[in-house]
Amino acid sequence: MKLFFKQAIVFLGILVAVNFLLFFLIRGFYIKDYDEVDLAYPSYLLADSHGTPLGDFTENHQVHNFSGQSDSYLDMERKLKFLIRNTEVKKVYITVDDHTLSPTRENQNNLDRSAYYTEADDYSNYGQYIKEKYLNYYCVFLNDRYSLVIKNFIQDELFNVSKWGGVRSKSSWEKLSNKEQITITKDRVKNYFEFPQPSARMSESLMRIISLCKEKDIELIGLRFPLTKTYVDLLNEESYEADSLMSIHQLQVIDLDSLYLEQDSLFRDMDHLDKKGGEKFAKVLFEKKTTPQIKV
Amino acid sequence: MLFNSLDFAVFLPVVFVLYWFVLDKSLKSQNLLIVMSSYLFYGWWDWRFLGLIAFSTLVDYVVGIQLDKSEDGLRRKALLLLSLSVNIGLLGFFKYYNFFLDNFEDAFTLLGMPIQTNTLNIILPVGISFYTFQTMSYSIDVYRRKLKATTDLVAFMAFVSFFPQLVAGPIERATNLLPQFFEKRQFDYQQAADGMRQILWGLFKKMVIADNCAEFANIIFSNYSDYGGITLLLGALFFTFQIYGDFSGYSDIAIGTSRLFGFRLMQNFAFPYFSRDVAEFWRRWHISLSTWFRDYIYIPLGGSKGSKSIQIRNVFIIFLLSGFWHGANWTYIVWGGLNAIYFIPVLLRGKNRQHLEPVALGKKWPNSREFFAMLGTFCLTVLSWIFFRAENMNHAISYLAGIFSYTLFEIPDFSIFPGAMTLLVLIAGFLAVEWRGRLGQFGIAGIQFIPRKATRWSLYVLIILMIDIFGNTSEQIEFIYFQF
Numbered sequence: 001m002k003l004f005f006k007q008a009i010v011f012l013g014i015l016v017a018v019n020f021l022l023f024f025l026i027r028g029f030y031i032k033d034y035d036e037v038d039l040a041y042p043s044y045l046l047a048d049s050h051g052t053p054l055g056d057f058t059e060n061h062q063v064h065n066f067s068g069q070s071d072s073y074l075d076m077e078r079k080l081k082f083l084i085r086n087t088e089v090k091k092v093y094i095t096v097d098d099h100t101l102s103p104t105r106e107n108q109n110n111l112d113r114s115a116y117y118t119e120a121d122d123y124s125n126y127g128q129y130i131k132e133k134y135l136n137y138y139c140v141f142l143n144d145r146y147s148l149v150i151k152n153f154i155q156d157e158l159f160n161v162s163k164w165g166g167v168r169s170k171s172s173w174e175k176l177s178n179k180e181q182i183t184i185t186k187d188r189v190k191n192y193f194e195f196p197q198p199s200a201r202m203s204e205s206l207m208r209i210i211s212l213c214k215e216k217d218i219e220l221i222g223l224r225f226p227l228t229k230t231y232v233d234l235l236n237e238e239s240y241e242a243d244s245l246m247s248i249h250q251l252q253v254i255d256l257d258s259l260y261l262e263q264d265s266l267f268r269d270m271d272h273l274d275k276k277g278g279e280k281f282a283k284v285l286f287e288k289k290t291t292p293q294i295k296v
Numbered sequence: 297m298l299f300n301s302l303d304f305a306v307f308l309p310v311v312f313v314l315y316w317f318v319l320d321k322s323l324k325s326q327n328l329l330i331v332m333s334s335y336l337f338y339g340w341w342d343w344r345f346l347g348l349i350a351f352s353t354l355v356d357y358v359v360g361i362q363l364d365k366s367e368d369g370l371r372r373k374a375l376l377l378l379s380l381s382v383n384i385g386l387l388g389f390f391k392y393y394n395f396f397l398d399n400f401e402d403a404f405t406l407l408g409m410p411i412q413t414n415t416l417n418i419i420l421p422v423g424i425s426f427y428t429f430q431t432m433s434y435s436i437d438v439y440r441r442k443l444k445a446t447t448d449l450v451a452f453m454a455f456v457s458f459f460p461q462l463v464a465g466p467i468e469r470a471t472n473l474l475p476q477f478f479e480k481r482q483f484d485y486q487q488a489a490d491g492m493r494q495i496l497w498g499l500f501k502k503m504v505i506a507d508n509c510a511e512f513a514n515i516i517f518s519n520y521s522d523y524g525g526i527t528l529l530l531g532a533l534f535f536t537f538q539i540y541g542d543f544s545g546y547s548d549i550a551i552g553t554s555r556l557f558g559f560r561l562m563q564n565f566a567f568p569y570f571s572r573d574v575a576e577f578w579r580r581w582h583i584s585l586s587t588w589f590r591d592y593i594y595i596p597l598g599g600s601k602g603s604k605s606i607q608i609r610n611v612f613i614i615f616l617l618s619g620f621w622h623g624a625n626w627t628y629i630v631w632g633g634l635n636a637i638y639f640i641p642v643l644l645r646g647k648n649r650q651h652l653e654p655v656a657l658g659k660k661w662p663n664s665r666e667f668f669a670m671l672g673t674f675c676l677t678v679l680s681w682i683f684f685r686a687e688n689m690n691h692a693i694s695y696l697a698g699i700f701s702y703t704l705f706e707i708p709d710f711s712i713f714p715g716a717m718t719l720l721v722l723i724a725g726f727l728a729v730e731w732r733g734r735l736g737q738f739g740i741a742g743i744q745f746i747p748r749k750a751t752r753w754s755l756y757v758l759i760i761l762m763i764d765i766f767g768n769t770s771e772q773i774e775f776i777y778f779q780f
Contacts, residue, residue, distance in 0.1 A: 001316065001483045011753065018757055141764050150765045155718045 015141070022140040022150075030149045034113045037079075038064050039087045046076040047095035048105075050225040050271065053278030054285075061286030063093065072109035073100065073205035080209055082117035084216055092213060096222035096253055097271075101198035101206070101240035104191055112136055112145045172274065173228065174264040181230045185270040189234050198240035206242060210249050222246040222253035226260040226281060231270040259284065297340040299549045300503055307337065312556060316483055327454045327477055330557070334459035338422070345421040348386065353456045355382045356431040360445035360452075363438045372439060379435035383428040390420055395624030423463030425621060429588055431456055434470035436592055443471050451477040460553040464546045466564040466584035473561070481558035490744065491555030493756075497740045498548030500759055503767030505726055506541030508719050509534040511768075515713075517685055520695050524703030528695060529678075530716070535685045536678045537723055540569065543582070548738050567734045569677070569727075570655050572669035574638040575648035577677060585621070589614050600643060607643060612636045622684070627692055631683040638676050654734050722766060 041064035045051055051067030058065045066079055076094060083089045099105065115132040123129040140146045173181070213220040222243055227235075243253045259281070260266050266277030273281055297303050311333045319325040339346050359379040366372050397414075404411045434455070437443040446452050455474045461467075516523060516531025523531070547564035554561045568580035578586050590599075597610045612633070619632020642648045655670065656662040662670065679696070686692035710717050726739075733739040740759070746752045 001485075004483070004485050004488055007489075011756070014753065014757065015760065018761070022761075141760075147765050147767075151718075154765070155715055158718070158721075 019140050020138075022146075023138055026140065026146050026149060029153075030146070031113055031116075034068055034110065035116050037066055037082075039083075042088065043091040043093070044079075044083060044089060045093045045223075046079060047071065047093075047223070047225070048100070050095055050097060050273075053268070053273040053275055054282045055275065055278055057279045057282035058286065061282065063091075063286060067095075068110050068113070070105075070108050070110055071114070072105045072111075073202050073209060074106075075110045075114035077205050077209050077212075078114045078117045078122060080212060081119075081122060084212070084218075085119070089218055091219040091221065093221050093223050093254075094209065095225065096242040096246055097224055097257070098235065098239035098241075099192040100242045101202045102192045103195045103197075103199040103202075106199040106201050112143055172265075173267040173269050178230075181228075181270065182234065185228075185230050185234050188231070188270055189238065193235075193238045193240075198242075202240075203245070206245055210245070210251065214249075220246075220251055222251060223285075224253065224255045224257045225271070226266075226273060226277070227257045228264055228267050228270050229261045232257065232261065254285070256281070256285070297337050299546065299553075300499060303340065307333070308553065308556075315557060320483075323478070323480060324450060326481065327448075327450045330454040330459070330477075331450060331457060334454070334457035334462055337459040338457065338462055341422050342419070345424075348421055348424070349427060349457055350453075352383060352386060352428060352431055353453050355379060356435050356456070357446075357449055357452050359435055360438045361447060363435065364445035376435055376439045380432060383432050387424060387428050390424055392624045426465045426467055427456055427462060429467045429585075430470075433467070433588065433592065434474065437470050443474070446474060448478070458554070458559070460550040460557075460559075461561060464543070464550070465582075466547055466550065466562050467588055468561060468584065469588075473559070476559050484558065487555045487558070490741065491552040493740055493743060494548045494552030494555065494738050496552075496756065496759055497738050498545040498550075498552060499767075500763055501541040501545030501548065501726075501739075503545075503763050504541075504722060506538045506545055507768040508715075508722070508766065509538035509541065512713055512716055512719065513538050513685070517691075517695070520691070520698055523698070524706050525699045525701045526704055526706050526708045528699045529704065530708055532678050532682050532685075532695075532699070534719075536569075536674075536681050537726075539681060539684070540565075541726075551738075563737055567654070567730055567739075569674055570670055570731065570734055571673050572651045572655055572666060573642050573647065573673055574635065574676065575642045576651040577673055578635070578639065579652075585618065589618055593617065600648070604644060608640055611639055611643060615639065626689050627683045627686050630689065630692070631680055634680045634683060638680070657735075718766075722762075 038059075041059075041062060043063040044066045045054065045058055045063055047067040048071045049067075049069040051065060052069055054065050054067070056065065066083075068075060071079075080092065083092075111132070115137050118129070118133055120126060120129045123132070136143050176184070210220060212218075224243060243255070246253050260273075260277065263277075266273055266280060268274040268277075297307060311329065315326055315329055319329055335346055335349075338349065356379055359375050363372055363375050366375065401411060434443070438445045451474070454477050455468075455470065458468075458473070513531055513535040516527060517535070520528055520531070544565035551561045551564070562584055564582060564584050566580040566583065568577050571577035571580055594610055594614045597613060598606055599610060600607050602610075615632040615636035616629055617632070619628040619630070619635075622628040622631075639648070655666050682695055682699075683692045686695060730739045733742050736742050740755070743752050743755055746755075
């Protein structure tokens with residue numbers, strides 16, 4: 001019995017060591033970029049993958065791009081609280097696209113990574129804080145998202161059949177046939193607009209963001225990113241209307257979703273700009289010369 | 297409580313520590329702990345059905361004692377009948393009531409005399425087919441004077457409800473398991489370590505192979521009309537590995553867990569997909585159920601003795617019953633019938649016991665004859681699983697028709713199933729490990745013979761990593777056999 005327990009403890013020790021080895025590997029390609037933020041800016045952009053193509057181009061306009069792929073409002077709320085604690089933030093641009101209140105987004109988020117920006121006060125109890133900030137964050141074996149990241153990495157690198165010429169190859173959007181564009185776009189729309197009602201958690205989180213900005217005297221501006229014509233056509237009137245929540249609170253919404261309707265060359269897929277598109281869009285958005293459509 | 301859940305990961309060590317450290321001095325206390333933890337384990341799903349287990353247990357306990365005492369043949373028969381009626385009655389009510397009612401209604405409608413029946417909204421108690429068969433084996437063995445009835449109620453309750461095998465087997469014989477509750481249990485390092493290995497391999501089979509196969513098999517079977525023959529064949533193949541990974545994975549975890557507590561359960565799967573004919577397949581698939589039917593029905597009916605027509609009748613009875621045991625659906629009955637049809641030619645040629653040894657014994661690889669025999673048996677099995685998986689007969693027939701169309705020879709479009717290629721590679725690796733370990737009790741039993749500890753432990757870490765990375769850890773998917 002003694003031997004059994006001794007061996008079990010040593011084996012657990014090995015698993016802990018393997019865990020940390022994996023953590024440092026994952027940190028390199030999944031966490032590190034997410035955890036990097038420049039605290040010297042007066043303005044920040046908070047968005048999901050729609051904001052990431054803007055990259056560092058926003059910095060020419062004194063706006064730090066704090067977007068993260070798949071960021072939900074819960075993640076953005078955590079980031080906002082972090083900014084309030086650590087910077088002199090004056091202005092925040094936040095995505096209010098049609099899908100951002102989707103229940104799908106509630107499940108596809110970055111809560112595992114955005115825990116980095118939290119403090120004990122951000123949680124309802126201390127146990128939850130320890131679980132999210134430390135256990136889930138550092139224990140690879142307990143974090144399903146880390147496993148998924150490794151799995152996707154292996155699948156993409158070793159067994160990605162799209163690299164062998166399948167329909168969903170990563171060729172740029174404009175090179176796809178109209179039929180292919182429609183197929184992929186239908187999938188996306190179905191994914192985000194499967195449910196008739198917006199997510200209550202997302203809506204509540206956006207409301208808290210609005211209140212927090214009011215309380216701290218931070219200018220909050222809603223932003224609707226450019227979309228392709230295929231996406232807009234298939235989307236029809238589908239929207240969870242995050243922009244309406246902003247308007248109700250008399251907050252500005254910059255609506256640029258129709259800006260590049262006929263310019264597929266600026267997109268990497270149906271609703272994401274590519275790097276070139278991101279650079280161009282950053283100029284339009286922040287340079288005073290251009291006048292984006294603004295609704296209040 | 298599911299074996300692949302966090303609840304069980306907490307439950308098992310707690311029971312283990314109590315069992316070996318707190319109650320190690322008293323056999324009775326250990327048995328009582330097994331009963332309590334088994335009832336807790338079962339009640340985690342639905343406590344309302346605990347009464348059903350308790351009732352079935354009490355009936356067989358009392359019947360057993362009376363059977364033992366009595367010398368009167370007629371009274372003994374009546375007692376046995378009572379036990380069988382109660383157990384089959386419970387099973388019949390919970391599992392087959394609506395099925396019979398629906399079929400009566402259909403039959404009368406067909407005869408032009410439509411009748412109105414009221415089906416009941418009956419919840420099927422998890423594992424009812426397993427524990428009722430286990431208790432029936434006790435009564436029958438006591439009736440046959442193969443076993444002395446026990447007067448120790450706690451030990452008997454522990455035998456019926458033993459949590460590792462309560463909900464999905466192996467269906468243990470009283471002659472094997474019950475006496476173990478009366479033996480002083482000593483902690484055996486080798487047995488416990490081997491149990492851990494078997495649990496690990498069971499989790500791999502369930503979480504990596506079965507759960508991932510389920511994802512694709514479910515999509516393909518649900519939307520079969522959207523896909524060509526080759527994709528449907530792929531769907532059937534995924535289900536073939538899903539059901540094996542799921543059920544044999546459960547059995548491995550059950551047997552491994554039992555070993556941690558000093559119990560030896562029977563082997564339930566012996567690498568069935570490496571069988572060279574259907575008879576061998578059935579000696580290797582769900583062994584505890586096959587042998588149950590063999591011992592309690594097939595042999596009493598005359599087995600393979602008697603005329604050809606008697607032999608054929610017996611085979612059909614066994615396979616149809618086995619199909620029906622799985623569920624109240626014609627698809628299971630046809631699945632059983634199909635296996636009988638596969639089996640009969642082997643039996644009639646007198647070749648049903650020609651492959652008693654594992655394939656390619658003493659060799660690394662099979663010869664071409666063995667290889668094609670295995671491939672042929674595997675293909676027949678894949679086809680029969682389509683009936684097992686289908687929702688109804690129309691579904692099964694349409695699915696089969698979809699496979700045997702010109703689209704069978706197209707190149708499959710893997711891009712519509714991202715991850716399918718990775719899964720096929722995992723299945724190939726899994727088969728390679730099982731092939732290498734086919735002489736042992738389970739796929740990775742042979743790891744213990746690797747002399748270097750570092751190599752052994754590296755392999756364990758690798759399997760754990762595979763489970764973590766490729767396993768579906770975010771949601772616990774129930775085991776298929778829970779529904780039976």
